[in-house]
Amino acid sequence: MFRRRADREFHDAQLAGQAMLQMHANWPAPDLTAPAAEPAAPAHGGGIEEVPDFPPPDLRVPSRHEVEGLMMRWEQPLVVDGEVRECPQCGAYRDWIVFSMRDDTIWLRCRAGHNTAEPRLDPAWYNRNSGPVDHFHPTLDDGLRHLGH
């Protein structure tokens, strides 16, 4: 029983490593860089471009489809299918950062910075359990700092 579970977690960790490589290959930058951080497209015609930072970046809340991913802190133990989720690398079971990526995958990041996919969770779960999007972070590190990691 225990061995089967350990094997599965090892398998999950392998999959996570492969997926992470693919994600990096697809991303425009090493970090979670949102399109909103790039120069704005001249959607409103010529004159608008000459007014910098309008509206101010702080007031712009990108829609969920405009960002690479969403993130929230999850301090209590995370129970998935009746089982407390543990970090396959260090065994941590609480104080996660949970990511909901634009490709509909859910990722967990433990306090030690290990990333692991959680295929049993999906964006619908994330949306049910997260609050409204209230901060936009130009980089992954910025978001982690904001969330206290």
Ligand SMILES: [Zn+2]
């Ligand atoms: Zn860990």
